[in-house]
Amino acid sequence: MDLDTALDEAKLAINFFFNNKFEDARNLMKPWSHCSMYHSVGSSVFSFMEAMLTFEQQHIQAASESLKLCLSVCNRFRKKNTITEAIGKTFTKPNYETYTDVEAHAELCYAEALLLEAMLTFIEDETLTSLIKGGMKIRQCFNSYKGCAAILNQLHWSSESSKLHFESGVRMGMGTFNLMISLLPGRVIKLLEFLGFSGNKQMGMRDLVTGYRMAGIRQVLCVMTLLGYHLVVCHVLSHQEGNLQFCDEILREQMKLYPEGVWFLFFKARLEFLKGNLDDAQMWYKKSWKSQTVWPQFHDICFWELLWVNCLKLEWRESSLYASYLLEKSKWSRTIYLYQKAAVLLMLGDGLTSSERSSIDGLIREAPLNKQRIAGKSLPMEKFICKKSERYFAQNKTLVLPAIELMYLWNIFKILGKKFDLANGIFRIIERTIKELKAKKEVSKYDADNKALTLLLKGACLRQMNSPLQALECLESVIALQSEIKDDTYLVPYAVVETGLIYADQGRKEEAIAALENAKKNYSRYSLESRLHFRIHTGLTELKGNSNDG
Template sequence: MKQLNLNQHIFKVLSCVSVQDCFEDAFDRIPAWKDSMYHALGYSSILVMQATMTFEQRDIQAAMSTIKEALNTCHRFRKRNSMVGSLLSKQSNLQEEEMHAELCYAECLLQKATLTFVQDENMISFIKGGIKIRTSYQIYKDCQNVLNSTQDVNGQSDAFRQFEGGVKLGVGSFNLMLSLLPQRILRLLEFIGFSGNRGFGLSQLREGASNQSLRSILCALTLLFYNTYVSLILGTGEGNLEEAEALLEPYRHKYPKGSIILFYSARISTLRGQFEKAVSRFEECVHSQSEWRQIHHLCYWELMWTHSFQQHWVEAYHYAQLLCAESRWSKAIYVYQKAAILSMMSEEEVKKTGENIVELFRSKSGLKERTRTKPEPELNPVCIQNSNLTRSKNIILLCLQEMMYVWNGFTIVGKRPDCAEALLVTIEKAEEKLREDPNPSEYHPDDSCLVQMLKGLCLKHLGRPLQAELCFTQVLSSERRIRYDHYLVPFTLYELGLLYKQQGDFARAASYIENAKTNYKDYSMESRLHFRIHAALNSLKGSPVSTP
């Protein structure tokens, strides 16, 4: 098989080095090889990345057309009459070129499935995308069997090492992502052939990241994303930052100005509570390239939150405003967060912006406007409900803190005792205003429970567990008085379980988390909580007392 070295072109695009024509260079050189499956795959990868970042229909259509061509190119190199599921019977007859063709074909199918979801959100598209994912998954499993059976014979060749790297990327990613799914969803997927093992998935990706293949950087980026985002948003916030830094280190030395390298370096600093360092690196990332504005938007989002963690509201508002003006991700979330940040600012500061907080919260059209992919749809009911003008004026002060919790931001703030203490002071001020309100509204019980849950989170991270427990139990004792924010009780049960886990009381921790899992349904952000519950119960399995 004629090996084609695309590492420099693909990695240029992934790392977005600060060279003026790096994207044009990659686009110009890769299509020149019309009969190469790897050039076809590389070119489609760039276009898919662009389409998923811009959400522009012309980019989606261009990417979809290129993927179809790439699938045809890969299919020409596959074994004649190749059928999914038949690889085992002919694995001894597969040539190296045919092995790579199966691998590239599986990757192209995943890309096409991704674009199918982005292109249209109806049920038919969902089914079509699901079928492509299942086909890709089955090919990866067969490739794993080919890898295991031919390793002794071909293990030393460069072509085989490239094939091995691709298998580890695919099999590792599938196992890791499937393992994140709550048990009730995974049981349904297992019925149609899916299965996920987190330990195996992580080991495959780690091996893939270290084997110096074409896909090593993709294995490293997958692990970085898992440790810095997935484990925080869909888990308990226990990402492996030491591993993330070790993965990033060689690329940081080789590509010190690469925007993705700078971005992850800044993200790690944020998760360590090094907010000032993170701000500097995110700003450096913004200035490292100007071709893909969407990378700027990722930085703006992080800068907005990093300043919010420090209660630098004017700076946070600046980035929230940039997101509202430029990004196509979700106007609903951006408008709401901008209003929430403004509510934390002084009257004089708000007046300088020329914004009207009441009008922003009233802006139903802004809150309902979304991109075609409906990102974070389960957050929109929270935004819209809280924007209701009959909501207590006192609780407007905590809209931002509520969204901070949704993104698991209290776990990050907890790394900085000074910021956690300042956040506690803000929450206690809202608590005092609620207590002194002469005309409590119908939202008063809900608002009081939100205050207690957020206060409990601060106290937990400040190392005051008894006070935190008291706040959480106040929420639970007020369950029957809650009229609208029914998510507060199951989320509080979950947080109380984590508090007991922190104290070493694993049996009680499991009991409270299981209660949140089995006895509550049909509340805002239910799926998000079930992801976190799944991660928490898995973390308890290795404890002295396992989950019931």
């Protein structure tokens, strides 16, 4: 099969895929996957997605075999070097002008397959060896993309169409690498730079937007990366907001092309969620969930979001319904799902039935038993939940504002600032809990922890309600409790960061930087530390105006 026909069929398969015609897309790619690089990459992507969504060993194995075949097919089309050229390549840069269009595309497809294989390595075998192996493959992939960027500029292309499709892949690959590396904390970036990686946010964003504006075959992948960054990554890993207006523009265009596409319905829902339009968000999430049944694992993503939409609406029983769906259907983290369901039910307080109370005990007792280890390490949120599960029984089967604490830790408080009613609803619950704790006569060794938690949540909520002075008062009280806190040592550094962000909101730049640097350098070994370091990094980058990795 010639390159132009392969590109046309790959483009058709992408159209099928994003319109939920998954089997049509797979059937178009599969028959030629042993001899056409684009069909082989396409077929591997479907196997890879199935493995990532199901986490089932047979699908992981099938994806691994598909990717080995894909790399072998790509190698057949890559430029062959003579022994003299191979030796020369060690000391000089390759002469990309001598490449054909087919050889150039083979390099690009090879880089893409390497990236998928590296990511699969991380879930295939959760050992340190696999982690190192995966890291080396990602480095090889990054170098392949850098080679492709050089090919784009040096090759005398025989077809403009071929160049366009190649360029969209280079923009997507280099853009994604630059963007994602730039988000990592400084100490990680230094290590990656030593290993040959580099990350420049502006350059990455520019490449992705250019790829989105082009009509290349990977245009929709640039779109997915941009939407994922602005609507998910920005929200979870930083205190900043993505460019929602730009996402609105992208989604209007894409939803004309893929009106029933599960991914674009999901991103539309996510956009409304971040705007604080909870009823609209709920409607679009349900549309996304019900738009296809071929891959039910897609539904779990919507269930996760609907859980939090209903928490913000204070619809605790409805939220617990989606927590139950996740518990029944998803294989990602049973520990998190068990605890989340219990946390949501606990918000019902005196409204709990006796059977619900009994089920909470069972959920929290079971949560630590399902803790996973990846490369010998526990997941930070699972470790946090294990501590909270112990605490539940140590505190006479009670926890303070457990679902609101999770909302804060998943960075959902940012949405409170969009609508006063949302923030006010959460604020009233926090205030009521503070009064109840003050009225409590029994003394517990966790009194300082519980008081500090309610004050951190109150301060963070007040920040979103644009009441900085009251917020600072609460946060300073949390910091003052440092020596009395027994368990929840994370509360103090998180309060210090919130303080820094309030200073940043007020334009007190030097004080903001000092607070964030304080949290970064003077606190360690607390729960969810790396999560906070991501937010510190993005905050400092913005405040210092560092254009290289900001």
